Amino acid sequence: MSIITLTTDFGTKDHFVGAIKGTIYTELPNARIVDISHLISPFNITETAYILKNAYKSFPEGSIHIIGVDSELNSENKHIALKLDNHFFICPDNGVISLLAAEIQPEKIVEINIHDRIKTSFPVLDVFVKVACHIARGGTLEVIGKVIPKFRQIIELQPSISADNTTISGNIIYVDNYGNSISNISKKIFQEVGKGRAFEVIANRYIFKEIYTKYSDIVDFSLPKEQRQKDGTRMAIFNSANYLEIAMYRSNSNTVGGAFSLLGLNYRDVLTIKFL
The missing domain is CATH 2.40.30.90 (Bacterial fluorinating enzyme like)
Structure with a gap:
């Protein structure tokens, strides 16, 4: 069973992180969940990118990384899943991948398209977890999204x-x-x-x-x-x-x-x- 990591700006006071973990365990009772950080400064994409870039390489290949920072779905902030450096990342397309992909190009990127089946105001819980569990079971990215050629870049990260x-x-x-x-x-x-x-x-x-x-x-x-x-x-x-x-x-x-x-x-x- 792949490791699933969590990186968010949710903090530890509220119920959000506990709900995410509980939902993962409901779907995958044998899951292994690791908290990278839940103390990211709110909506700080560059801070998220820096922390994740320096943490993910310590995990085994095939690990799945859920990124819950600035994750609300809208017309300018799609949700994506990608394979990069033999790791999987599930995140908003808000530029957070820019620093990780500065030297290593993703092998595959998909725009997640399961939202029409899941109505939610908490996408990290209701969508990202579904995608992570799908990948952990051996599912392919194409099943949960359409392949896209690129992700959003943030110039300030370079x-x-x-x-x-x-x-x-x-x-x-x-x-x-x-x-x-x-x-x-x-x-x-x-x-x-x-x-x-x-x-x-x-x-x-x-x-x-x-x-x-x-x-x-x-x-x-x-x-x-x-x-x-x-x-x-x-x-x-x-x-x-x-x-x-x-x-x-x-x-x-x-x-x-x-x-x-x-x-x-x-x-x-x-x-x-x-x-x-």
Whole structure:
């Protein structure tokens, strides 16, 4: 039985997540359900995409991922199911797939067309669950939808590169639990464009001339403790997901503060790399 994951902005106070799980177990008593997150900021598609991109690869191939963020059906927000990287995704066609499919193209995409048989105001429960259980039983995508050639793209999920390859312009797409501000500029794009050149990372009025690979790389452990970098030192780093992040060393959003609060780097703010 395939694993079914849930990623939503429903929170944990209300009945929504429990109802979804209960419906899955009613249809598939032996189902295996994993919560990726239910604390996505409401309607935040880029945050959803970032979290899901960095979580789904840890699951076995064939896993089924239900995405319940901005999922209300309307003429501009269809529902789709797709197979990508040997995983299945069931979601609104609101651009959430853009980041996942930036480097890996979907093998197949269908527009879900079972709504005429299911009247609902809660599509994640009544439609997405039906589709997930169908796939988990070995059903094909064509049974629940018509094949379509593409999905909706969100431009802000991808950085832009200047014509002369001297500048990469990106945006903050996620602020993590430590208050670190994560951009949409990947290490791969940085290396492909930079080709080893010197650079400056510009974030608001702050300039960084080095990008670390570990948080502790900023510390010179050969120095006595009182002379080392202190908690809260600002730094640029390629994080474990290989995205450029502006961080505060050993940050804590409740005490020391993170890049989000201390440097004013919020969702959608611009971050630029200039090659020298």
